[in-house]
Structures are given as C-alpha cells and as structure tokens.
Amino acid sequence: MLRIANALEAQLRAAMQRAFPEQAAAVEAAGQRFDPQLAPASKPEFGDFQANGALPLAKPLGQAPRAIAAAIVEQLAGDPGFAELCLEPLIAGPGFINLTLRPERLASEVQARLDDPRLGVPEAGSASPVVVDFSSPNIAKEMHVGHLRSTIIGDCLARVLEFRGHGVLRLNHVGDWGTQFGMLITHLKQVAPQALDTADAVDLGDLVAFYRQAKARFDDDEAFQTTSRDEVVRLQSGDPVSLRAWGLLCDQSRREFQVIYDRLDIRLQERGESFYNPYLADVVADLDGSGLLVTDDGARCVFLEGVSGKEGKPLPVIVQKRDGGFNYATTDLAAIRYRLASPPAGDGARRLIYVTDAGQAAHFAGVFQVARRAGWVPAEAQLEHVPFGLVQGDDGKKLKTRSGDTVRLRDLLDEAVERAEADLRRRLADEDRQEEEAFIQHVSTTVGIAAVKYADLSTNRITNYQFSFDRMLALSGNTAPYLLYAVVRIAGIARKGGAQAVEGGSAFTAGEGLVFSEPQEWALIRELLKLDAVIAEVEEELLPNRLCSYLFELSQVFNRFYDQVPVLKADEPARSSRLALCRLTADTLKLGLGLLGIPTLERM
RNA sequence: GGGGCUGUAGCUCAGCCGGAUAGAGCGACGGUUUCCUAAACCGUAGGUCGUGGGUUCGAGUCCCGCCAGCCCCGCCA
Incomplete structure (x- = not known):
C-alpha cells in the first residue's frame, strides 16, 4: 500500500497548500514543505491512515487545530483523485484526520497481488552492490553461540536486500590471519x-x-x-x-563451517582477513601520505577526533604494531577501502553492512572515522555497523553449557531439532496419528531450525537475547511453530479444496470479481497489504524483528479469519474470494518466512 | 575515570518521524470442537514506561541530572 500512501500524502499536502496559501508560501520560502504527517492508523477503528499534520499548524496559524483540519478536509473534498481512494475523512480528537480507503480499492489491490510474484513489493534496481559482512567465525575453532546471531541476522538482511533487487555480496570475514x-x-x-x-x-x-x-x-x-x-x-x-x-x-x-551453513541454508562467500594481506602496507602508507599517521610508543596509529580515552587523551586506532605487524583495525580498513574501490581493484559497493556484536561499536566507529578522514568513503556511501546483543541463558548471564563451556552451534541446533522431534512424536501418539519416519525427520528438522532462527530474529537485535528452547519451540505465541502452522492450515484448505494442484498457487483461482463482506476478511486484507511497507522498513532500518512482528500479526489475523469464517463451505462468490485470500496469505507468509531464512511445510 | 547499550505487566518482549485511552505473547483465571489440522479461537485480570527535572498544543519516545545492569576503552578480533 506504499503507492497509495504516497498518493495520499501528496494529495494532503496539496490540500494544505490550497487551504493555507500564505502560510504555504512562507514555509516554502524557508525551503520546507508542509508535512501532512501521514501514518498508519493507530487503531483499526480510526480507518487505514491518520494525518496529524493539522496539529503543529495551530500555533503558527493562530487557529484551533480542529478548524485547520476541517479546512484541509474541505480542500480534499474537491480533489477527485482523493475521492477515488478514500471515503469521507473524519476529524477526531484534537485534530487528527482519519482516512479510510474505499473497499473497492482494497479489493483491487488484493487482485493485483494475486498475479504478482513479488506481492506488490517494488524492485529497486541498484547500480552498486551492498556488502553484508556477517558470521565470520575463526579458523581452527568451532562455531559456537557467539556466531549464531551474526549468521542468522546477517543472512536475513542479505535476503531482504536481495529480494529488493540489490546486488548483495555476502562476505564471510573469517578470522584466518593474525x-x-x-x-x-x-x-x-x-x-x-x-x-x-x-x-x-x-x-x-x-x-x-x-x-x-x-x-x-x-x-x-x-x-x-x-x-x-x-x-x-x-x-x-x-x-x-x-x-x-x-x-x-x-x-x-572451512569444511566444518560448511556443515553448519548447509544446515542453516546459508550462502556465504569466504573472504577472510588473509585476503587483505597484500593491501595492508598500502593502507598504512596511504594514511601516512594523508598526514593522519602518528607514531606513539613505537606503534603507528591514527588518533580519533571527538573520542577521548583516559586522561582526556585522544583514542588511537593502531594500524601497525611496535613489532611491525598489522592488526584487525588495519585489516578492517583495508576491507573498507577494497569494498568501496571501483572494480576491478575493488567491489565498487556503496553500502557496507557489518553484522557484529554491540561490543565492537567503538571499534567500528573508530575505523569508519579513519576511513572517512583518509578520503576512501564517497559522499553517497553508507557504512553501517549493525550491532546485536549477547545471547544469554535463562539466568540472564552469557549462555554456557552446564559445565561452563561455550555452547557449540552444532550442539545447539541438534538440541533444537531433538526437542522438536520429541514434541512431534508425543503429539502423534496423543492424536493417534501415523506418519512416515521421513516425514517426522523433515518436520522436526524444519521446525527445530526455524525455531532457533525465528527466536533470534523476532527480538529487537540491539538488546541482549535470552535464549530458551522452551519458549522458541512453543506451539503458540510469537514463535516459528505458530507461523508454520498458519501456513499448514492454508495448505490443508488447498488439499481439501479440490483436485487443483497446490503448486504455483493454482489451487485457488484468482477470479475476477472478488467479493468481501466479513470484518475478518477486511482485517486480513488490510494486513496483507502492509507487506511492501514492512519490507521497505526492514531494508532501511535493518531490523528483522519488524518483519517477524508483521508475520505474527498476519498469522493471528488469518487464524481469526480461519476460525470464524468458513471457506470451502461458503457459497460462491464468497468461496472463491476467500480462497484467493487464503492463497495470498500463504504466499505472503512463505515469502516473509523465506526472507527470514525459514522454509515452510505443507503438513506438520 | 571516559564512552556505549539497556531499564515498559509476574516472565519474555514490541512500541515507526513526538500524536488519540501504552500493546503483544507466555503464565494465571474463565469459555469455545457436528464444521477446512483445537499446534486454534473468544473473554477476564494484570502498568508510577528505573527516577527527578526540562522542552511543547502533546513525551515511553527529544534534552539534562541521578540510580541500576551489561559491554568497550594501545599494540587480541
């Protein structure tokens, strides 16, 4: 619904300008524009959108905010484009303008998505690639919990950026040097x-x-x-x-890492620290040439601006140690330089995303500053550290095994899958269901891995994350199993819905005249149409939990619909229309979960 | 000592650019199955948004102070 929101914003701004031409001229003279402050409605009863832009005008205009809102609404009434999109606007509270989209517009948006493999998400062609630097385990060590979040979050961000049409370099900056x-x-x-x-x-x-x-x-x-x-x-x-x-x-x-990456279905291009070895001396020479380098206590460093350490002395970034060796800051600087440099001498990237723990924030701030001052960073380039918090156990402390060791990633994944399997077997026994061994293995593996990924992605990454098998594998609540179950329910409808094949979604006919009547249908439609805005937000903010929240809400709204509105037993044309909603819901959940790196199931 | 992050319901967490009566889930309590998988749905209870100021039409959100927890601060990554 981003396109509609953009149209509404333009219409609102134009209405504001017509209503208050003098003020508009003054605002424009100051190089600004009226801001309609269009936002999604904070509650369903307020409609689809709310425009809060009248409130801040009260003071400069010396008028009551509701009167301002009324003037804007009056101008909107004269805009045929607006009338096509929305019902009569309502002024509420201190001066909010509540907007409700015409049902036929919503239906036609649904219609458009039924035949669109991108589900209404625009493809942003970009000239230069985005680097996502994630996972980065150390050679000669096993992957452990410490690598979990970077690997899962990084993969998700890469998937979202790829889906949006960016060229993505998924770089595994393994510790293979030093x-x-x-x-x-x-x-x-x-x-x-x-x-x-x-x-x-x-x-x-x-x-x-x-x-x-x-x-x-x-x-x-x-x-x-x-x-x-x-x-x-x-x-x-x-x-x-x-x-x-x-x-x-x-x-x-490398072979050992690959086993884990295969289990997690994660694709990575290894480009370890050693790759930058040939460039390290150049980095130091270049810094020296631009006059940034200072030799201090035998070490060659760049002193940071605006960051002071002990005794008020500026903090250094050391690029060459007293013994002549280089360290990680040198490597990171070489990596930045290489990634931003034009091919073939570099990647030509314009957005560098580093998915590492929050403890490295200061390090990256320092390294980014040095790169900028060295003149390696073009004005339009973005350097982003995407920090995340610690993985903690139930006790709120850093997650450890009972014996106090670091938890190996393979053990953690094994346990998740084992628990999922035990759960499944118990339920099969309870329900007296018989299933093939292959089915049990497939479902357990999918659910177990999905649970680990989803639990990590669904919390705001910046805060520490409390790891709990019981919570992540819970069948209800904001968990992977709950979402997977919603998909399974729809697959069930598809199976019973007739002989049509499930593949390609052809079990449900797109149908011409979609007809909706029930509030649960409209709630589902409104939720479905939010996808494009959510993806845009994740792409911008790099917060996968926003996508998780959305998918969870979509599942809840769907489950309500499923519970309260019959689909297969409904008469036409409601039946086809509802089947279409089911199909779009399934496609949306599959797409969304896919972007989280989670495959779906037909039965579970 | 300096810097960063965090503090929201019993627990785990959302809360978008400052916007309407602060939201979920779990747990608790009560209900729903002739019906597409009940791994679901409906309802009830539960809050001094760490704390004290400030900014303004309006603050969980922005600014300042304080308290608590975690993390970082020269040759490890």
Missing part, C-alpha cells in the same frame, strides 16, 4: 607437527584443544609470545612452510 595463527602454528610445531603438513592429521576437536593450549601458553609465557609473533610475521611475509600449514588448517575448518 596473532592467533602464530600461536597455533608455533604450538603445533612442538606438539603435533604432523598437523602442519598432512591434511586432517588431527580432527577439528583436537585442533580446538590445541588452540586452547596455545592460548594458555601465549597468555603466560613470554618466550612463547615472541616465537608466536615471529611466526605471524613469517606467515604474513609468505613463508611457504607456514603458508602450507595455514592452508591445511583453513581447509579443515
């Missing part, structure tokens, strides 16, 4: 040298253990620290032995 590697290789040389020249000589679990040992040694053994740092320098300067060892470790981890 001090940690020096540590690990040094340690392996001493305790398990075979791991450094033979593929899969040790399994990943062992590698993780070695990593832990290496980290422990690094933390309290100065000699080991020095050797490790030397090893990093060797690696970064291309020593063949180090490189081979590094390559083997990466391959092994």
Whole structure:
C-alpha cells in the first residue's frame, strides 16, 4: 500500500497548500514543505491512515487545530483523485484526520497481488552492490553461540536486500590471519607437527584443544609470545612452510563451517582477513601520505577526533604494531577501502553492512572515522555497523553449557531439532496419528531450525537475547511453530479444496470479481497489504524483528479469519474470494518466512 | 575515570518521524470442537514506561541530572 500512501500524502499536502496559501508560501520560502504527517492508523477503528499534520499548524496559524483540519478536509473534498481512494475523512480528537480507503480499492489491490510474484513489493534496481559482512567465525575453532546471531541476522538482511533487487555480496570475514595463527602454528610445531603438513592429521576437536593450549601458553609465557609473533610475521611475509600449514588448517575448518551453513541454508562467500594481506602496507602508507599517521610508543596509529580515552587523551586506532605487524583495525580498513574501490581493484559497493556484536561499536566507529578522514568513503556511501546483543541463558548471564563451556552451534541446533522431534512424536501418539519416519525427520528438522532462527530474529537485535528452547519451540505465541502452522492450515484448505494442484498457487483461482463482506476478511486484507511497507522498513532500518512482528500479526489475523469464517463451505462468490485470500496469505507468509531464512511445510 | 547499550505487566518482549485511552505473547483465571489440522479461537485480570527535572498544543519516545545492569576503552578480533 506504499503507492497509495504516497498518493495520499501528496494529495494532503496539496490540500494544505490550497487551504493555507500564505502560510504555504512562507514555509516554502524557508525551503520546507508542509508535512501532512501521514501514518498508519493507530487503531483499526480510526480507518487505514491518520494525518496529524493539522496539529503543529495551530500555533503558527493562530487557529484551533480542529478548524485547520476541517479546512484541509474541505480542500480534499474537491480533489477527485482523493475521492477515488478514500471515503469521507473524519476529524477526531484534537485534530487528527482519519482516512479510510474505499473497499473497492482494497479489493483491487488484493487482485493485483494475486498475479504478482513479488506481492506488490517494488524492485529497486541498484547500480552498486551492498556488502553484508556477517558470521565470520575463526579458523581452527568451532562455531559456537557467539556466531549464531551474526549468521542468522546477517543472512536475513542479505535476503531482504536481495529480494529488493540489490546486488548483495555476502562476505564471510573469517578470522584466518593474525596473532592467533602464530600461536597455533608455533604450538603445533612442538606438539603435533604432523598437523602442519598432512591434511586432517588431527580432527577439528583436537585442533580446538590445541588452540586452547596455545592460548594458555601465549597468555603466560613470554618466550612463547615472541616465537608466536615471529611466526605471524613469517606467515604474513609468505613463508611457504607456514603458508602450507595455514592452508591445511583453513581447509579443515572451512569444511566444518560448511556443515553448519548447509544446515542453516546459508550462502556465504569466504573472504577472510588473509585476503587483505597484500593491501595492508598500502593502507598504512596511504594514511601516512594523508598526514593522519602518528607514531606513539613505537606503534603507528591514527588518533580519533571527538573520542577521548583516559586522561582526556585522544583514542588511537593502531594500524601497525611496535613489532611491525598489522592488526584487525588495519585489516578492517583495508576491507573498507577494497569494498568501496571501483572494480576491478575493488567491489565498487556503496553500502557496507557489518553484522557484529554491540561490543565492537567503538571499534567500528573508530575505523569508519579513519576511513572517512583518509578520503576512501564517497559522499553517497553508507557504512553501517549493525550491532546485536549477547545471547544469554535463562539466568540472564552469557549462555554456557552446564559445565561452563561455550555452547557449540552444532550442539545447539541438534538440541533444537531433538526437542522438536520429541514434541512431534508425543503429539502423534496423543492424536493417534501415523506418519512416515521421513516425514517426522523433515518436520522436526524444519521446525527445530526455524525455531532457533525465528527466536533470534523476532527480538529487537540491539538488546541482549535470552535464549530458551522452551519458549522458541512453543506451539503458540510469537514463535516459528505458530507461523508454520498458519501456513499448514492454508495448505490443508488447498488439499481439501479440490483436485487443483497446490503448486504455483493454482489451487485457488484468482477470479475476477472478488467479493468481501466479513470484518475478518477486511482485517486480513488490510494486513496483507502492509507487506511492501514492512519490507521497505526492514531494508532501511535493518531490523528483522519488524518483519517477524508483521508475520505474527498476519498469522493471528488469518487464524481469526480461519476460525470464524468458513471457506470451502461458503457459497460462491464468497468461496472463491476467500480462497484467493487464503492463497495470498500463504504466499505472503512463505515469502516473509523465506526472507527470514525459514522454509515452510505443507503438513506438520 | 571516559564512552556505549539497556531499564515498559509476574516472565519474555514490541512500541515507526513526538500524536488519540501504552500493546503483544507466555503464565494465571474463565469459555469455545457436528464444521477446512483445537499446534486454534473468544473473554477476564494484570502498568508510577528505573527516577527527578526540562522542552511543547502533546513525551515511553527529544534534552539534562541521578540510580541500576551489561559491554568497550594501545599494540587480541
């Protein structure tokens, strides 16, 4: 309904200008325009939209706000375009103008969406790609809860942007470079040298253990620290032995990551920190050339403007360590430069989205500032850190296993699927239903993974997120199972609705004259038509929970409709019209859930 | 010490550019099944929006102070 909203806004503004020409001239002289303050109606009884623009005019015009509203409404009455869209406007409260769309307009909007694979969401062709940087686990470690949110949120944002027609580079900025590697290789040389020249000589679990040992040694053994740092320098300067060892470790981890990504149906292009190695020296040279670089205590850094640390001293971003090595800030700067640079020397992107935890906010603010001051960021480019909060357990503390370890992602997904399966089997037994084993596995997997994803996406990402299997797998409430069930109900109607195939939605005929009468039908229609605005909002604000809320509300409205209005037993033309609504609801839920990375089911 | 985020119903959370009587879900309590999957639906109860000021026609939302929790603050990422 974005198109209608835009039309209404223009009509309202024109009406305001006609009603108050002198004030309009003054406003325009100041380089501004009247703002009708058009918004969706805050309650259904107020209609479809409300315009609040009369209220702020009360003071400058010296008139009562309701009188101003009345004058605007009077002008609207003379606009045939408006009359075509809306019923008679109503003035309410202190001076709100409530607008209700003509039922036939709503019906024709529904009609238009029935044959539209994009369901009314416009395609924004964009010249330059958007980078979504997400997931980013570390080589030689297993993926754990810490990677959950970035992976799921990043994938969802990428899907939304792709659907909107943007070219999206889904980049996995894996930790495959840096001090940690020096540590690990040094340690392996001493305790398990075979791991450094033979593929899969040790399994990943062992590698993780070695990593832990290496980290422990690094933390309290100065000699080991020095050797490790030397090893990093060797690696970064291309020593063949180090490189081979590094390559083997990466391959092994990569295969392991892929298992998780396959389970989650997530597509990613790996471009780890090592990719930027050839560009690091240039970054430092470039910063030096633009006079931003300062050597402080042996380290080369850029001091930030407007950010002071201890004792009021400006905070530095260190780009080259005292030992000559580069660090993550250097890599991130190189990445920004590369992503913004024109092809073939770069990606030519104009929007960079970083999905990482909120703890890195200061780091990204610093790095973004340096990139801007270095002149690498074109005026129209957007650099966005998309932060998210911690995953917490029921106790409100960082999620851990009972023994206090970090929770591995594969274990977490396993448990979700196992619980979904146990639930399903219990229900089958209760209902005396018989199902194939393959059906049980498919439903359990789909529901379990969907529950994990949806629970994460449905809360505002900025706040910490309290992880709970019981809540996410609940069959009612704002959960994946509830939404999946709504789709299943519609699929049930389609199955019983006749011999028509379900594929392509052809079970329901689009029909010419849609006829609606029940309030539940109108409520469903109004909800269905909000999709385009919701997608636009997610694209702009990068908040997947807005899409979740919408899908949940749509499911609720549908369930009310389903409960209170017969579909298959209705007489024509209501039957076809209701079938059309069912089809559009199913398509909308499938599309929306698809954008969340969640596949739907026909039966469950 | 400096900076950031958070604080809304018993619990988990929404709340869009400042807009009408602050909304969901769960849990609690009460109801609904001859009918397309009841994994549903309907209803009731439940609030000093952390706190004190300020801005204005209007503040959960913006500004300032304070309190509480979490996170970050030079050579880890």
